[in-house]
Amino acid sequence: MSGRTITRADLAEAVYEQVGLSRNESSDLVEAVLDEMMNALIREENVKISSFGSFSVRQKGERVGRNPKTGVEVPILPRKVLVFRASHVLKDRINGTAEE
Numbered sequence: 001m002s003g004r005t006i007t008r009a010d011l012a013e014a015v016y017e018q019v020g021l022s023r024n025e026s027s028d029l030v031e032a033v034l035d036e037m038m039n040a041l042i043r044e045e046n047v048k049i050s051s052f053g054s055f056s057v058r059q060k061g062e063r064v065g066r067n068p069k070t071g072v073e074v075p076i077l078p079r080k081v082l083v084f085r086a087s088h089v090l091k092d093r094i095n096g097t098a099e100e
Helices: 010-017 023-042 088-094
Strands: 047-049 054-062 063-066 072-076 081-086
Touching: 010 023, 023 047, 023 054, 081 088
Parallel strands: none
Antiparallel strands: 047 054, 054 081, 063 072
């Protein structure tokens, strides 16, 4: 594993190189897409990107947890969590089994 992280700037640069928009337009486009995804998730709508995967918000209920160091029980409050499910196309490409 290389350990490299892709940033917003990397995405904007890829749009600039592959689509031909200016650097500012590319950056604005990436920001607009990410903002729309965030807003949809805030509204608890699912975000599906074909051949990539889907993002959704799930409600987790209250439960009792345990501090692994001390063994003391502590309540874990209800919360929302973001869930990503990779598409089969993405899984196949990661595993090198995709048909080109």
